[in-house]
Amino acid sequence: MNIYSHAMELTPVTERFILHWGEMGARWGVNRTVAQIHALLYLAEQPMAADEIVDTLSVARSNVSNSLKELLSWKLVRVVHVLGDRRDHFETSKDVWELFKLIVEGRKQREVEPTLAVLGECLASPELDKESPGVRKRIEETREFIRVLTVWADEMLRQDPETLMKVLKMGAKIRNLVRGE
Numbered sequence: 001m002n003i004y005s006h007a008m009e010l011t012p013v014t015e016r017f018i019l020h021w022g023e024m025g026a027r028w029g030v031n032r033t034v035a036q037i038h039a040l041l042y043l044a045e046q047p048m049a050a051d052e053i054v055d056t057l058s059v060a061r062s063n064v065s066n067s068l069k070e071l072l073s074w075k076l077v078r079v080v081h082v083l084g085d086r087r088d089h090f091e092t093s094k095d096v097w098e099l100f101k102l103i104v105e106g107r108k109q110r111e112v113e114p115t116l117a118v119l120g121e122c123l124a125s126p127e128l129d130k131e132s133p134g135v136r137k138r139i140e141e142t143r144e145f146i147r148v149l150t151v152w153a154d155e156m157l158r159q160d161p162e163t164l165m166k167v168l169k170m171g172a173k174i175r176n177l178v179r180g181e
Helices: 012-027 032-043 050-057 061-073 096-124 126-130 133-157 161-169 171-179
Strands: 078-082 085-091
Touching (some): 032 061, 050 085, 096 126
């Protein structure tokens, strides 16, 4: 252990949260350690140095380093400096709405936009004429669905957290209204 390093003391609740966040991350296609580090930084009261993360989570230094690079590229963590300590420290937002917006925007850039581009290329392809009308229709419907959903998500993410929470809570009421219940 580095003389400057100390592990954060995990309570049973913080440990359970971190472990579960890692499991959920894995289900969402995110490396388990990446998700656990993000959860640790979310719960930590102070920014943490990489070696403190290593000691707290008992994971390899290389794994922490690679995971932090990934989190930095997603803008989910940022480097901060602590007076009297030359090491980089890392923190994440404690605002769940800000994190949600960052995650949605990141996934949009990595997953949705490339999908829309490929669907557009498929529809613009001269080879499309060789496809059945049903195939063409399903590709068009898929692109339109994703486009509309993206426009809606962008509009929702522009709202302040209080308005967005009201919209989310209204979901069931809107469903009942549309169904005539």
